[in-house]
Amino acid sequence: MNGSVVREKSVFIVIPAFNEAKRIGKVLEDVKSISLPVIVVDDGSNDSTFEQIKKHRVIALRHRVNLGKGAAIKTGCEAAFSLGAEAIIMMDSDGQHKAEDLPKFLEKIEGGKVDIVFGSRNMNMGVPLVRFMGNKMASVLISFLFGVYISDLICGYRALTKKAYDVMKLKSSDYGIETEMVVKAAKYKLRYCEIPVETIYYDKFKGVTILDAFGILLNVLKWRIIR
Amino acid sequence: MILGLQLIAVIFSLIMIYFAYLHFRRNEINGLEILFWFIAWIGAMFMAIFPEIFRAFSARIAISRAFDLAMVGAFILVIPLVYMAYVRTKRLERKLEELIRGEAKRTLKEKAGKKQ
Numbered sequence: 001m002n003g004s005v006v007r008e009k010s011v012f013i014v015i016p017a018f019n020e021a022k023r024i025g026k027v028l029e030d031v032k033s034i035s036l037p038v039i040v041v042d043d044g045s046n047d048s049t050f051e052q053i054k055k056h057r058v059i060a061l062r063h064r065v066n067l068g069k070g071a072a073i074k075t076g077c078e079a080a081f082s083l084g085a086e087a088i089i090m091m092d093s094d095g096q097h098k099a100e101d102l103p104k105f106l107e108k109i110e111g112g113k114v115d116i117v118f119g120s121r122n123m124n125m126g127v128p129l130v131r132f133m134g135n136k137m138a139s140v141l142i143s144f145l146f147g148v149y150i151s152d153l154i155c156g157y158r159a160l161t162k163k164a165y166d167v168m169k170l171k172s173s174d175y176g177i178e179t180e181m182v183v184k185a186a187k188y189k190l191r192y193c194e195i196p197v198e199t200i201y202y203d204k205f206k207g208v209t210i211l212d213a214f215g216i217l218l219n220v221l222k223w224r225i226i227r
Numbered sequence: 228m229i230l231g232l233q234l235i236a237v238i239f240s241l242i243m244i245y246f247a248y249l250h251f252r253r254n255e256i257n258g259l260e261i262l263f264w265f266i267a268w269i270g271a272m273f274m275a276i277f278p279e280i281f282r283a284f285s286a287r288i289a290i291s292r293a294f295d296l297a298m299v300g301a302f303i304l305v306i307p308l309v310y311m312a313y314v315r316t317k318r319l320e321r322k323l324e325e326l327i328r329g330e331a332k333r334t335l336k337e338k339a340g341k342k343q
Contacts, residue, residue: 041331059338061331067324075328079335173324 009087009110011159012080013038013102016072017093021047028056030099031091034106039079040093043072049093059083069156070177074170081162089159097157101197105159108193115164115190116181118150119157119197134213141217142179145224148186150194154178154208157197164190175208176216183223236275240268267304271297 013036017024024040031038038058042050044066053060061079063072073090080088087109091097101119108117135153143149156178168184170177185192208216247264250256256264274281278293285296 044327059335061335063327063331065323065327067327071324071328075331078328079332082332082335083339173320 009161010085011036011087011089011106011109012083012085014073014076014080014088014090015040015093016043016069016076016090017041017045017049017053018043018066018069018072019045019047019049020093021045021049021052023095024049024052024093025055027091027093027095027099028053028058030095031102032056033099034102036089036102036106037080037083037085039076041072041076041079043067043069068172068174070170070175070180071173073177074173077160077165081165085162087159087161088165090156092156096199098198098200101157101195104195104197105157108195109159109161113191114193115161116185116192117159118152118182118192118194119155120150120152120194121155121157121197121199131208134210138179138213138217138220142182142186142220145220146183146186148182150182150192152194153182155197155199172219174215175212176219179216179220180223183220187223233275233278237272240272240275244268 013031013034015024015027015031015038017040020027028038028040038056040053040058040060042053042060042062044063050060050062059079061075063075076090077088089102089105089109091102097119105117105119108114138153139149139151142153154175158178158181160181164185167188167190168181170180170184172180184190244265247256247261247268251258251261274293274297281293281296285291285293288296290296290299
């Protein structure tokens with residue numbers, strides 16, 4: 001892939017970042033190879049993440065205080081769509097997602113046959129056992145409640161069209177946003193597919209905690225009741 | 228004679244009255260709110276010191292002990308307060324999110340405006 005490729009759709013990459021000064025630079029170097037516009041939303045980091053972002057040729061936005069991953073994703077998506085994006089690909093800022101997987105998302109989302117592309121991590125690649133079990137149980141629960149089975153509910157590597165984003169009207173401002181997307185994809189009968197992605201865990205203390213998972217579970221029940 | 232439990236209830240109520248007064252002086256609660264808290268805590272002290280006054284009343288509403296009446300009263304007071312705090316926190320969270328995200332998006336528009 002290079003800059004001379006004529007895209008069928010205007011696709012932006014959206015990266016929410018919080019306290020990732022050490023790794024964000026490498027992530028942005030990697031995505032440069034794909035030649036897509038990149039929006040990075042610094043979600044109120046208290047390290048030098050924002051300064052690191054500004055060293056790269058990307059659109060850097062900043063939340064003055066930390067609101068949560070969901071809020072950063074929504075800000076990034078809305079900024080991308082306001083700049084004319086027809087679809088976005090979101091990825092994590094900690095380097096766990098590989099830029100080599102981006103063409104797979106592009107192929108699916110530009111093909112026009114799906115509204116959302118869910119990345120699915122290979123659970124044999126160093127995913128902590130507790131997370132693996134929790135993720136699988138949550139997938140089964142969502143499947144039971146909403147009739148849609150996504151093998152990796154909380155993978156942040158995803159692509160979605162503007163149409164899908166507008167329809168879903170996402171509310172979550174925390175880690176619940178990924179689950180909300182799955183639930184709303186089922187609710188609004190959006191077309192979706194899953195693709196396998198590579199993952200490397202660098203920091204086992206970051207990401208969804210048991211308390212977050214409990215909060216997400218309560219929200220899932222709420223979404224089921226007020227469906 | 229005031230028993231240990233009654234003494235604890237009275238001391239606790241006095242401390243809470245002090246905190247209510249402190250927040251009133253800091254302009255964090257208004258006159259009506261401090262009046263509410265004064266009545267609530269003086270009532271609690273009164274109930275702790277003279278429980279027999281409430282025995283007749285608690286018997287009329289099929290509550291066997293004055294202490295049980297105090298517990299029911301406390302729950303009736305605390306549950307709406309917790310709910311109000313929850314609703315207000317949610318409202319504040321939403322407003323804060325709108326404010327912060329709006330500010331971030333405004334910077335994008337400003338950058339775009341400068342480029343043009």
